[in-house]
Every structure is written in C-alpha cells, then in structure tokens.
Amino acid sequence: MIEQNLIEKVLNEALKSGGEFAEVFVEDKRSSSALFDDGKVEELTSGRDRGAGIRVVIGETTGFAHTADLSERGLLTAARAAASATRASGSSSSARDLETVVAPSPNTVVTLPESVEKERKVSLLIQADEIARSQGSAITQVSARYGDSRRKILVANSDGVFASDDQVRSLFSVSCVATGDTGMQTGRESIGRPIGFELFDQVDVEELAQRAAQRALTKLNARPAPSGTMPVVIGSGGGGVLFHEACGHGLEADLVNKQASVFAGKVGETVASELVTLIDDGTMSHEWGAFAIDDEGRPAQRNVLIENGVLVDYMWDGLRSRSEGRMSSGNGRRQSYHVLPMVRMTNTYIANGETDPKDIIEDTPEGVYVAHLGGGQVNTATGDFVFGMTEAYLIENGKITEPIREGNLIGNGPDVLNNIDALGNDFDMGSPGTCGKDGQGVPVGDGTPTLRVTSLTVGGTAG
Amino acid sequence: MKDELLKTAASIVDQATNGEQVEVVVVHGRETEIRVYQGEIESFTAAESQGIGIRVVNDFRQGMAYAGSLDDSVLEETLEEARDNASFGTPDEFLAIAEPDGVNSISLELLNPELNSFANEDKISLAIELEKSISESDPRIIGVESTDYVDSINTSAIVTTSGISRASEEGGCYLAASSLASDGTDTQTGFGYSVGRSPAQLQIEKASSEATERATRLLGAKKAESGRMTVILDPYVTAQFLGIIGSTLSGEALLKGRSLFADREGDQIGPEFLTLIDDPTDAEAFTATEADGEGLASRKNMLIDRGSLNGFLHNSYTARALGKVSTGSAVRSYNSSPGAGPLALSLVPGESNQTELIQQVGEGILIQGVAGLHSGVKPVSGDFSAGAEGLMIRKGQLAEPVREVTIASTLQRMLLDIQSIGSDLERLPMRSSGVSIVVKDVMVSGA
Numbered sequence: 001m002i003e004q005n006l007i008e009k010v011l012n013e014a015l016k017s018g019g020e021f022a023e024v025f026v027e028d029k030r031s032s033s034a035l036f037d038d039g040k041v042e043e044l045t046s047g048r049d050r051g052a053g054i055r056v057v058i059g060e061t062t063g064f065a066h067t068a069d070l071s072e073r074g075l076l077t078a079a080r081a082a083a084s085a086t087r088a089s090g091s092s093s094s095a096r097d098l099e100t101v102v103a104p105s106p107n108t109v110v111t112l113p114e115s116v117e118k119e120r121k122v123s124l125l126i127q128a129d130e131i132a133r134s135q136g137s138a139i140t141q142v143s144a145r146y147g148d149s150r151r152k153i154l155v156a157n158s159d160g161v162f163a164s165d166d167q168v169r170s171l172f173s174v175s176c177v178a179t180g181d182t183g184m185q186t187g188r189e190s191i192g193r194p195i196g197f198e199l200f201d202q203v204d205v206e207e208l209a210q211r212a213a214q215r216a217l218t219k220l221n222a223r224p225a226p227s228g229t230m231p232v233v234i235g236s237g238g239g240g241v242l243f244h245e246a247c248g249h250g251l252e253a254d255l256v257n258k259q260a261s262v263f264a265g266k267v268g269e270t271v272a273s274e275l276v277t278l279i280d281d282g283t284m285s286h287e288w289g290a291f292a293i294d295d296e297g298r299p300a301q302r303n304v305l306i307e308n309g310v311l312v313d314y315m316w317d318g319l320r321s322r323s324e325g326r327m328s329s330g331n332g333r334r335q336s337y338h339v340l341p342m343v344r345m346t347n348t349y350i351a352n353g354e355t356d357p358k359d360i361i362e363d364t365p366e367g368v369y370v371a372h373l374g375g376g377q378v379n380t381a382t383g384d385f386v387f388g389m390t391e392a393y394l395i396e397n398g399k400i401t402e403p404i405r406e407g408n409l410i411g412n413g414p415d416v417l418n419n420i421d422a423l424g425n426d427f428d429m430g431s432p433g434t435c436g437k438d439g440q441g442v443p444v445g446d447g448t449p450t451l452r453v454t455s456l457t458v459g460g461t462a463g
Numbered sequence: 464m465k466d467e468l469l470k471t472a473a474s475i476v477d478q479a480t481n482g483e484q485v486e487v488v489v490v491h492g493r494e495t496e497i498r499v500y501q502g503e504i505e506s507f508t509a510a511e512s513q514g515i516g517i518r519v520v521n522d523f524r525q526g527m528a529y530a531g532s533l534d535d536s537v538l539e540e541t542l543e544e545a546r547d548n549a550s551f552g553t554p555d556e557f558l559a560i561a562e563p564d565g566v567n568s569i570s571l572e573l574l575n576p577e578l579n580s581f582a583n584e585d586k587i588s589l590a591i592e593l594e595k596s597i598s599e600s601d602p603r604i605i606g607v608e609s610t611d612y613v614d615s616i617n618t619s620a621i622v623t624t625s626g627i628s629r630a631s632e633e634g635g636c637y638l639a640a641s642s643l644a645s646d647g648t649d650t651q652t653g654f655g656y657s658v659g660r661s662p663a664q665l666q667i668e669k670a671s672s673e674a675t676e677r678a679t680r681l682l683g684a685k686k687a688e689s690g691r692m693t694v695i696l697d698p699y700v701t702a703q704f705l706g707i708i709g710s711t712l713s714g715e716a717l718l719k720g721r722s723l724f725a726d727r728e729g730d731q732i733g734p735e736f737l738t739l740i741d742d743p744t745d746a747e748a749f750t751a752t753e754a755d756g757e758g759l760a761s762r763k764n765m766l767i768d769r770g771s772l773n774g775f776l777h778n779s780y781t782a783r784a785l786g787k788v789s790t791g792s793a794v795r796s797y798n799s800s801p802g803a804g805p806l807a808l809s810l811v812p813g814e815s816n817q818t819e820l821i822q823q824v825g826e827g828i829l830i831q832g833v834a835g836l837h838s839g840v841k842p843v844s845g846d847f848s849a850g851a852e853g854l855m856i857r858k859g860q861l862a863e864p865v866r867e868v869t870i871a872s873t874l875q876r877m878l879l880d881i882q883s884i885g886s887d888l889e890r891l892p893m894r895s896s897g898v899s900i901v902v903k904d905v906m907v908s909g910a
Binding site for chain 1: 500503504505506507508509510511512513525526527528529530531532533534537540541544545547548549551552553555587605606608609641643650651652686689718719720721723798799800834835841843844845846848849850852866867868869870871906908909
C-alpha cells in the first residue's frame with residue numbers, strides 16, 4: 001500500500017520530538033451492501049475509506065492524528081501533528097529496522113466479493129424475500145441485507161513491526177414482521193464469515209429466511225414473558241453474547257488497569273463455577289472475529305481467560321502490555337484508521353461441557369429456555385447486564401412448552417459465572433456480532449454450549 | 464471551507480447526464496478529542512476528516528456511493544459506482560432527489576467563533592479541572608475512569624440537479640466524565656457532562672456534581688420489590704425514550720407498516736399536558752440545524768399536540784409516497800441515503816422541578832439509568848422492558864438505591880400513563896432533550 005522507506009521516514013518524523021513509540025496504521029477499505037425491503041431492491045451502496053492513523057506515545061500520553069491524504073506530504077504532516085499532540089519536546093530517537101511479521105491467516109478466501117456480479121448478490125435478497133413470505137400470510141414485511149467488505153491494513157511501528165493483512169467479510173441477514181391478533185412481532189437471522197462469496201455455497205439463504213420468518217410467527221402466539229427470578233437455560237450458540245458482554249469486557253486490560261472491572265486483581269482466583277472455561281480466540285478459522293494480525297500488527301492468538309473457574313489472564317493490547325512489560329495478546333483492534341486501538345475481543349466462547357442438553361432441560365422443573373439472545377449492555381465496573389431475549393420459551397415440568405414474548409434478562413456477570421450449574425456437550429458459535437466500545441464497532445464472534453444459570457431475573461410484562 | 468465544498472459538490476452534479484438526477488453531499492470535519500487520566504493527558508487526538516456521498520436516481524431507480532476522501536480519482540470512481548448501483552434498484556415511482564420547496568430556512572448561529580480561537584492548553588485544563596473536581600468531591604469516589612473534552616466543527620454542502628445548493632457550518636463541544644465510587648464493598652459508576660457551542664459555556668461544576676452524585680447515591684443498591692409503581696424518569700432517561708417514540712413517528716416506519724401509531728392521527732394518545740415537538744430551528748438544541756439531510760429548510764414540527772397525535776415526520780420520499788409534503792426531516796450522514804426522523808426532539812416542560820415531583824409522587828421509584836433499551840423496546844409492537852437502576856421514593860423523599868430491576872410496559876400505555884412533566888428541561892448531546900416525567904402504573908420487577 002505504501003513503500004517501506006516512506007513508512008520509515010514517517011516513523012522517524014513522528015519520533016523527532018522525543019516520542020518513545022510511534023506507529024503508522026494504513027487502511028484501505030471497500031465495502032458494498034444491498035438492501036431489499038418492502039418488496040423492493042431499495043438500494044445498493046458502495047463505500048471506500050482510505051487513510052492513515054499515526055500515534056506517538058510518550059510516558060502515559062498518546063498523541064494521535066489521522067489523514068485521508070496518503071501522499072508523503074500528508075503522512076508527514078500527520079506524523080508531526082501526532083507528535084505535537086503529546087505536548088512533549090525532547091530529543092529525537094529513531095525507529096528500529098522494520099521486520100515483516102509473518103502471520104498465517106485463519107481465513108481462506110475463495111471468491112473475492114468484488115469479482116462477483118452485483119446481479120447475483122441482488123438475487124440472493126429476492127430469494128430470501130420469497131421464501132420468508134411463503135412461510136405464511138401472517139408475514140407482512142420482509143427485509144434482507146447483503147454486505148461485503150475488503151479491508152487491507154498495514155501496520156508499522158518503531159519497535160520494528162511491519163505487518164499487513166487483507167480482511168474480507170461477507171454478511172447476510174433477514175428480518176421479518178408477522179402480524180396477528182396480538183399485534184406485530186419480529187424475527188431476525190444473520191450469518192457472516194470472514195470469507196468471500198463462497199459463504200453462499202456453505203449457507204442456504206432460504207433456510208436462513210425460513211428461520212427468521214418462523215421466529216416472528218412463533219412469537220405471534222407467544223404469551224407475555226414472566227417477571228421474576230428463575231432458572232434460565234441458554235441454548236447452544238444462542239447466548240454467547242451474554243458472556244462476551246458480561247464477562248469478556250471485564251477482562252479487557254484497559255478497563256482492569258483503571259479498576260473499572262469487577263475482575264481487577266483477581267488473577268489466580270476462582271471467579272466462576274468449575275464448569276466454566278472462557279476463551280477468546282482470534283485464530284478460529286472462518287469465524288466472524290478471526291484475523292491474521294490485529295490492528296497493531298500482532299498475530300491473532302487463542303487466549304484462555306478462565307480455566308475451570310479460575311481466572312487465568314486478561315486480554316491485552318500494545319499500550320497496556322508495554323506498561324506491564326509483557327506481550328500483547330493480539331487483542332489491539334480499532335474500527336478504522338480514524339481512531340486509536342483499544343483492547344477488544346475476537347471470538348469469545350464458553351468451552352464445551354459434557355452433559356446431554358436434553359438432560360439439562362429435563363432436570364429443570366420450572367424456568368425459561370432462551371434459544372436466542374439479542375443485544376445487550378453491561379456496566380463493567382459492577383458487572384450488571386441487561387439482554388433482550390429474541391426467542392424464548394417457558395420450561396414447565398422439565399419440558400420446553402410455550403413461546404414467550406420478548407423480555408429482558410437482567411443479572412450480574414460474576415454471579416452468572418458462579419451460578420452455572422450445568423453445561424451441555426453441544427457447543428456452537430452464534431450469530432456474527434458487532435461489539436461496541438467507546439463508540440467504536442468491531443466484528444466479533446461468540447459461542448456456548450447449552451447451559452443453565454440457577455437464577456436470573458427475567459423482566460417481562462406479565463404480572 | 465463552505466465555498467470549497469460547494470464547488471466540489473457542484474463539479475460532480477455538473478456531470479449528470481440527461482434525465483439523471485444527482486445529489487452530492489460533501490462534508491469536512493475538524494475534531495479535537497482530549498482524554499485525561501489522573502491529571503495527565505492520556506490521549507490527544509487532532510483529526511481532520513472529509514467525505515462525499517453521491518446519490519443517483521435514474522429511471523426511478525436509486526443508487527448510492529460514498530468515500531472518505533475527496534481525491535479526484537476517488538470522486539470519479541464514486542460517481543461511477545453510484546450510477547452502476549442505481550441500475551440494480553427496483554423502479555419506484557416515488558424515488559427522486561428532493562425539489563426546492565420554497566420554505567426559507569431560519570438563520571441560526573451554530574458556530575461560535577470562540578470555538579476556533581480557544582487554545583488547546585485551555586481545553587486540556589478544562590478536562591483536568593473536571594477530573595480533579597470529581598476526585599475531590601467525595602471520599603467515596605475512588606477514581607474517574609475517563610474524562611474527555613471533545614469539540615468539532617463540521618462543514619457540509621449539498622448540491623443537487625434539482626437546484627438545491629446549500630452549505631452550513633456547525634460547531635459544538637462537550638465535557639464528559641465517568642466516575643467510580645465505592646463504599647468498600649460495593650462499586651458503582653456514574654457520569655456527568657456539559658455541552659455547549661464554545662468551551663467558555665461548559666460548566667465544570669454541573670458535570671462534576673452529576674458524576675459524583677450518580678455514582679455515590681447508588682452505593683449499596685439492592686433489588687427492588689416487584690409490583691406496579693409510579694416511576695419518575697430522570698431527564699437523561701426520558702430523552703432515550705423520546706428517541707424511540709420519535710422513531711415510531713417517522714414517515715418511513717409509517718410507509719412500511721412498522722409504526723405502532725399508524726392510523727392514529729388525531730387520536731388522543733397522551734394526556735392534555737403532553738406536547739412533543741421536533742424543533743431543529745431551536746438554536747439551543749445540541750442538534751439544531753438550518754437544513755435537513757436533503758438540503759430542505761429544517762422546521763419546527765408538532766408531533767403530539769396537547770396529547771393528540773398531530774402527524775409524522777417525512778423526507779421527500781416518504782412524503783411523495785404517502786401524498787404528504789416533506790416536513791424537512793431527512794436524517795442522514797454522507798455515507799447513507801436519507802432516512803426520515805426527528806432532528807431535535809423535546810417535550811414542552813411543565814411547572815415542577817424534580818424535587819417537587821418526588822414530593823408529589825410520595826411513593827415510587829426514581830429511574831436514574833436504563834440499560835438494554837434498544838434491545839428491550841419493540842418499536843413495532845410497542846412492548847418494552849428495560850433494565851433500570853435508581854432510588855426508591857418513600858414519603859416524598861429519595862430513599863434507598865435499587866439496581867438490577869426491570870421496568871416494563873408498552874410505549875402506548877406509557878404515554879397515556881404520564882402524570883406530570885417536570886420543568887427541568889436539559890440539553891443533551893443527542894437528538895432529544897431531556898426532562899423529568901412521572902409515569903404511573905409501571906411494572907417493576909426486582910427480586
């Protein structure tokens with residue numbers, strides 16, 4: 001993307017006023033999307049974003065500037081702006097010789113999306129609409145979205161790192177509205193992988209559309225969710241987002257360092273039921289949060305965070321690991337060149353257990369079975385979280401019975417970890433997610449086997 | 464800057480072929496973002512960004528392309544992509560670029576020259592002072608996770624083949640902090656902020672006392688008892704609900720059969736004292752603007768008039784499709800085509816401040832924060848359930864703190880159940896202003 005000798009020049013310019021560390025992050029991202037809604041191909045959109053972000057670190061202070069101008073002049077101007085933003089004035093240091101980081105990508109791309117006719121992308125949408133509508137006359141609205149992106153990044157820093165990655169992603173989602181006597185209900189399904197158009201050889205969009213429509217139809221006959229505290233069984237693949245939000249964020253070193261995490265100072269301690277092993281793994285082939293290098297040039301890693309209930313380690317980016325004198329865990333990510341990297345998750349999951357999921361349900365006299373959780377929010381300092389249930393059922397006398405309408409699951413991350421008393425042997429990854437932190441979104445994956453939490457608050461509308 | 468952007472936009476529009484409608488939005492932004500931690504600068508970002516969005520309508524088909532760069536080669540590529548994308552759309556007779564509608568825009572002073580001249584060192588000092596003020600305010604404050612000073616000056620231009628040509632400049636700044644409090648066993652977080660059009664308008668004292676109070680008063684919070692109760696929503700919480708109510712009053716939701724208020728125009732959907740206005744011409748609103756996302760003059764729109772549903776918000780497309788006129792409510796950024804929705808929502812405030820409302824309520828709960836509102840509210844059915852934290856109200860006074868409770872109702876029910884609106888109108892860095900409201904009979908579940 002940019003010649004190595006120009007990168008070296010820019011790094012040295014950034015270090016002129018006494019910087020201890022400098023980094024150039026160059027990004028060239030093309031994306032395209034197509035939206036089908038209300039019976040029409042509404043719009044195709046193409047986007048291009050290209051630029052560089054330069055940071056300089058002195059002590060605890062980071063200076064940052066970014067530019068869309070990738071010429072020598074543009075890059076040098078940004079390097080000076082980043083250096084002066086640190087407010088430091090010291091003597092010049094120089095960058096180490098750059099050495100190319102070799103990191104195998106966990107993802108292989110067969111068909112670049114840009115090589116595929118737009119017509120074919122559009123036909124997937126039409127297909128999904130037809131199948132969703134054929135599920136019943138109660139399906140009154142269908143919208144479907146196709147999206148792909150190709151993001152080339154180059155990272156170089158004054159420690160000698162010179163790394164690049166070519167990240168391709170394909171995504172497809174279907175949302176349906178069903179209308180009945182009880183009003184309108186929605187159902188959504190999505191699939192995404194860090195691969196090319198071959199995604200659609202692996203995944204049947206018709207089946208996806210069918211599931212989205214059925215989810216909406218099921219809820220038409222659902223009764224209001226109960227309110228109160230009760231055992232909750234979370235289905236395989238459908239609830240990993242809970243552990244991402246309620247536990248994963250608290251294990252990010254930037255929050256831990258500021259004591260803004262309930263897990264601060266607890267390495268080596270038992271923080272969860274011994275059934276629980278929590279892993280963050282950026283190397284999981286073809287999973288949504290996988291990549292070859294993170295946005296600081298570190299190869300992706302598999303990091304065990306909690307093992308058999310004991311807290312093993314946090315997740316680290318370059319800035320926080322440097323101040324602790326250790327290596328980054330490959331979790332330094334950024335939404336785009338416009339922003340600084342932070343500690344971010346990749347694919348976060350609870351490892352498989354041993355129990356037959358059927359036995360878990362049978363062993364639960366009364367409670368709620370959550371097949372699919374929606375978005376959620378967590379306060380990392382307290383661990384308190386809230387999640388929407390997008391598909392859930394009552395458990396009565398050890399059997400999954402009636403569907404219930406949407407409600408929230410409310411609880412506390414550390415409590416949930418301790419209150420997991422059954423873990424299934426049916427591990428699966430969930431839907432592709434976008435994790436938001438400090439206003440930045442990055443693609444992440446999550447997963448769980450079926451598991452039971454002895455007590456969670458369900459917030460429904462039934463009295 | 465305005466002229467430069469207009470020129471760039473016009474140069475693309477000039478390339479429109481016969482019968483082709485083109486709309487070009489060009490934006491430029493300058494931002495300073497300073498984060499301090501323990502008296503030092505943690506990060507200082509000096510950023511300049513630009514972007515272009517091109518929308519092409521041809522034969523009633525629409526295509527869109529954008530780029531975060533104004534390089535000549537990129538501009539050409541973007542126009543070609545937008546044209547190519549248009550050829551795949553389904554023809555829709557209502558698709559068109561907005562036409563000038565003769566409504567004159569109200570001139571607003573949205574860029575305070577002080578914002579340009581304020582020194583970086585003084586911006587840093589503001590953030591450091593705020594952090595210090597919070598740290599020293601209460602022994603239970605154990606830290607300030609982040610303290611930010613942010614300002615931005617945004618210039619945008621829109622030029623269309625239909626004859627719209629307009630540029631505007633807006634500036635704003637804010638201070639925000641996240642505080643951490645502990646009583647030895649329990650930890651709680653809080654936040655405080657202050658917004659303005661120039662750094663001189665920012666109120667450190669206000670941001671500091673809010674950040675401290677929000678965190679400390681929740682210490683030792685327990686689950687509440689379950690039951691139907693009267694709740695008071697804090698201004699910040701009300702603003703979040705207004706945003707969701709506003710989205711159900713969008714012409715887009717109406718057009719696609721996704722508004723729970725479809726066919727309710729003229730109906731009494733709230734009490735007599737409930738008036739909801741979307742007014743981007745109110746310069747005091749953080750998101751005030753002279754023009755909407757299609758370049759039409761922004762205007763004051765009455766959504767709920769003394770409890771009665773007055774109408775929906777339209778962009779030119781939803782207006783054409785529904786036989787209405789645009790209400791100047793196109794919402795967009797340069798990288799998306801225009802949607803329709805509120806630009807600056809606000810309730811008309813009432814007479815009593817929050818303390819008086821608490822006295823009037825007697826028994827109930829003050830909701831200081833909600834979580835999971837977006838996942839918990841179904842704008843289509845109106846059902847909602849959100850996680851909440853706050854303080855019990857007993858004998859007309861704030862009492863013990865509560866957490867991990869949920870509040871649930873439907874949006875329709877909640878509007879009808881509003882008992883009173885406070886006088887404490889607050890401008891927030893979002894598309895809605897806040898004010899305390901009292902809602903009776905809300906299902907609260909705790910233990």
